[in-house]
Amino acid sequence: MQLFFEQLLNGLAIGSIYALITLGLALVYGILRILHVAHAAVYTVGAYVGLAIYSHTSTLLLAIPGSMVVCALIGVAIERLVYFPLLKYPPYVPLISSIALFLSLEELCRIIAGPELLTFPAALPFPSFSAGGVRVSGTLVAVYVVTALVLAILWFITSKTEFGLAMRAASQDMDVASSLGVDSRRVVDAMFAIGSAIASIAGILVAIYYNQVYSTMGTMPAYKTLALIVVGGMGSVPGAVVASILLGLGETLLIGFANIPMPRDALAFIAMIIVLMWKPAGLLGRG
């Protein structure tokens, strides 16, 4: 039973990190209808930049915000230089460009930082505790707290602020929103900045959680998160979060705990196919 709870907590942490990556993808799909595969490269860059700042300054208080700023800028650059000019083409054009961009950024990380596995020996300043014989490490607590905080802030922005209203209007219909005086371009810029900054947080959390940074750490998330936004309902941010956490739990409990002989990374796609057959609009899809 103790093992079960430990796995449950690990699964929740992995699911939280999936959620932090996937929600950026869901935001972008919701407004531009682009499958932003390169988002996972932003997450990788986030981990590297965080590590670089940390190894020079030894403080996460500089590493995390610094990495967020760099990733936000990269995200906006991707949107302006690649996606926006390609919106007039059929959807496979931005999709393939996104995959190419993803591979390029991944390779760039490898060329600059080297092919070897780097460590990220930072401790997240959160207390660990034990309950009923189950030890919850400070890192796990940090993952939960940071995820909850990010989700709360995002919820506040989207539902309580004027900017959130503009964002929701733009994701309904960008042209209509523009005609109502919403500056759609700025909304899209801001969304890429927010999504990318959150991805960098996810990158740093993963790097510390596993104590590893490597150039291909984004490969599996890149495609898994596509399956997750289908499961969650294309463009639904709450759906993406729910699907992510369920997948994190499923991966650790079904494969890690129940020992079902199945490749861990195929689970997301199997779940996607089941959901597509049973509820094609996704768990929380809009119809």
Next chain:
Amino acid sequence: MDYFATVATLIVIQAIAACGLNVIVGYAGQISLGHAAFFGIGAYASAMLTTKAGLTFWQALPAALLITMLLGFLLGLPSLRVREDFLAITTIGINFIVEAVFIYTPFFGGALGIGGIPRVVVMGGRLGNNQFLALCLVFLVLSLALCRQFARAWAGLACFAVREDETAASSMGISPVRAKLSAFVLGTGMAGLAGTLYAHYARFISAGDFGFPVSISIMSMVVLGGMGTLFGPLLGAMIIGILPEIFRPLIDYRMFIYSVLLLLMIRFQPGGLLGDSSLVVGLLKSLKKLVKPKNIANPREIGGDGDV
């Protein structure tokens, strides 16, 4: 000459697979990012039939094609009914799942793969490298002829119409699902053919040969050469096949150069090298005009406003 034959054979095999993907993406406008799965299914089917069931290459080939096309039909049917964005994702999923099935099933040789695949025998003699290259070339020519015929057939026209506008196509009496499925099955069949040839070329296969990166590489060939053009996939396969040989000294930067090249291509020339608005085609045409400065006045340019 052996080095040349080895490189050339692989290019020809990949060109066949790329032609198949071009039918799906270029003709019918359906984004498939799991083409390597069908390439792999063809290879595994032929490898199993020759090593375990003792068939010859020529007996295994039609069976492998049938198996690939049948699986293409079964996997395509649900995927093609959903929204077009979903197809890209479901085909990625198909690729990962098929690869996982090959790795995790002992029946398919597991992580070790299948070895000892026999050479192709023609009229009692085993084919050498150059002869096998010639055989692959014959299949490439047949594939190109098939693509050309498909583009001229009503079934192909139905695909073009669906690619341009699905709603309008269906109001012209075309069943979009049937049109997309015909392209999907033909395309996967050609991937199966390429896979069968690959199995007898490599003579040892494992799941990693058919992973998602291979799908991306086949897609790059089609994009680079020009989607929907007849010879684009062949040109793309040649470029992507020859580049690593040229960039051998830069082997560390190879993937980076590729992906940046692909990015620049799709960003600035989404039609590909042989596509409609291509710089290359434009250059060739203006060269042609320079050489033959007749027929300059085009009567169609006059009534530009279309007011009849």
Next chain:
Amino acid sequence: MSRALLEVHGISVVFGGLRAVDDVSFEIHDREILGLLGPNGAGKTTCFNAISGVYPPTLGDILLDGARTNGAPPHGMARLGVGRTFQIVRPFSGLSVRENVIVALGGPRYRGNLLRSLTSWRKKGIADEAGAILDRVGLLDVADRTSGQLPIGSLRRVEIARALALSPRLLLLDESFSGLRSTEIAQIEELIRSIREDGVSVLLIEHNMKVAMGLSDRVVVLDHGRKLAEGKPSEVASNQAVIEAYLGRGERGNVA
């Protein structure tokens, strides 16, 4: 008046709780031009889409030549001889004008026998057949241009040409006059009359009241998804409810 070609029996179309079309009935007879009118959002296009098979009516029946057709997909309706155009034109942009028409000439070759669907469409006879239709709508001189480059007036003709290539018994025209100049309008009016002379029935949605009233034998007026009036153009034009539906909402429609 001859027998009914199309009978619409009390159809309703409901999207999520919203009744876009509510219990509408009408008939179209052989060689009749019926105008389907109404202010924006009255449910005209929804009605059209139900008839052409885009979505089945939630309630009610649609009968073509006495046979129930609701539930048939759009390509099924096209095969039964119902041709349509779209309010927002949908050309096959990458194909030439002639190829656009050839697509609609495929007919039975798109279904059933696989070998037949593998025969070539690049034949002189077929190109000529398409040419004849293009000649009729006045597009022969641009037949080999890419359709995506044409102006709206020509695209509306491409849509009519494609629908004609189906050899339809019933032609559904969704605002085929919008965006056209007055000379073009007169030409298309003439074209529609000549199509009717060939024995085709026409159901048209039209915003331009003058055109609709002049062209139609009878009109049906919808408002808020319900049928408001039906009859000869002159009768309907003096109908108080119709005038209110248009003028009351400040529509610019000029009830002639």
